[in-house]
Amino acid sequence: MLVNNQHYRTIWPQRILTNGPASVAIVDQTKLPHAFEVLSLSNLPQMVHAIKTMQVRGAPLIGAAAAYGMALAAQEDATDGALQVAATSLRLSRPTAVNLNWAVSRMLDLMLPQPHAARAQIAWAEAEKICDEDVLQNQAIGQHGLALMQQTAPKNAQIYHVLTHCNAGWLATVDVGTALAPIYAAHEAGIKLHVWVDETRPRNQGASLTAWELGQHGIDHTVISDNAGGHLMQQGLVDMVLVGADRVSSAGDVCNKIGTYLKALAAFDNGVPFYAAVPSPTIDWSIKDALGEIEIEQRHGDEVAYMHGRDANGDMHSVRLIPAGSNTANPAFDVTPARLVTGIITERGVFSPADLISMQLSKACD
Ligand code: MRU
Numbered sequence: 001m002l003v004n005n006q007h008y009r010t011i012w013p014q015r016i017l018t019n020g021p022a023s024v025a026i027v028d029q030t031k032l033p034h035a036f037e038v039l040s041l042s043n044l045p046q047m048v049h050a051i052k053t054m055q056v057r058g059a060p061l062i063g064a065a066a067a068y069g070m071a072l073a074a075q076e077d078a079t080d081g082a083l084q085v086a087a088t089s090l091r092l093s094r095p096t097a098v099n100l101n102w103a104v105s106r107m108l109d110l111m112l113p114q115p116h117a118a119r120a121q122i123a124w125a126e127a128e129k130i131c132d133e134d135v136l137q138n139q140a141i142g143q144h145g146l147a148l149m150q151q152t153a154p155k156n157a158q159i160y161h162v163l164t165h166c167n168a169g170w171l172a173t174v175d176v177g178t179a180l181a182p183i184y185a186a187h188e189a190g191i192k193l194h195v196w197v198d199e200t201r202p203r204n205q206g207a208s209l210t211a212w213e214l215g216q217h218g219i220d221h222t223v224i225s226d227n228a229g230g231h232l233m234q235q236g237l238v239d240m241v242l243v244g245a246d247r248v249s250s251a252g253d254v255c256n257k258i259g260t261y262l263k264a265l266a267a268f269d270n271g272v273p274f275y276a277a278v279p280s281p282t283i284d285w286s287i288k289d290a291l292g293e294i295e296i297e298q299r300h301g302d303e304v305a306y307m308h309g310r311d312a313n314g315d316m317h318s319v320r321l322i323p324a325g326s327n328t329a330n331p332a333f334d335v336t337p338a339r340l341v342t343g344i345i346t347e348r349g350v351f352s353p354a355d356l357i358s359m360q361l362s363k364a365c366d
Pocket of ligand 1: 057058059060097165166167168169172173177178179205243244245246256257258332
């Protein structure tokens, strides 16, 4: 994706040593939108820290980051025990997005049968492969989402209004994005678009990240408070709600950033289609009851109590919003039940929740 007209991925290996890559570069998302900074991570603890503190974030990207975390670990100690310890620390770094666990398992399954001496090199190559696959999947999601938009005329016949929540764009993946992929594809295809960007309290991924990356691409957008979406839908100002997901159950329930459920309820009530755009590693076929089985990450209450931003002089500040002594709760994700989901846009096409269920039934009968 473009940053000041230069193409970047969100994560890439850096070949510092002559005998192979030794570190991983990431875009530090905690600094955006105020500064674009690239960080170099050279060991497993640094990668775990980057995932926990959300320097890297978004389900597909934390999967890719965890894969590189395994490569960094293998570079230092590629014995079975050390790799298992590394896998556990990565798995515990964030619990909700299935992509992280998926990537760690894929790396372990590949490395453990190999001789110790070969494991690091294999790991670097596999992490790169995971990244390249992510980009291809997202490009395909973009094309399927574009086809959906082309099938339905916007309500005002001129501009297609999409509402999105959190950041499921380039920054949440290796490149292109999931929910924003159809938006980028539609923009390239010459469709007139406008994006309503939910600010996405408490961490403001919409206001800070989605708005920033849409701006870098010249896509018309408006940041709204999280509470505005229902009103805009009632006014006929939203043609589609398009979000990403951290995990989709085998029944088509969508676990995504906190607040997604409320958008889906409002969309349902107003006849607005609600789509989740997800690459296949985000579908967890083992989960039947998303509400009961998916661990919802509980983050620190300070994310609710404080806001961070720049003052008129460009200096960063944190300000406390709530009274001393008030309690905070900060569940980071919620589950939108399949009955509110119009479709899941994947790299293989668009599926309704009912399609997902019949795909499993036919697999079971094979
Ligand atoms: O807490 P975050 O910022 O990692 O949450 C990200 C989201 O909820 C995204 O919508 C989801 O990971 C899909 S990213 C393509």
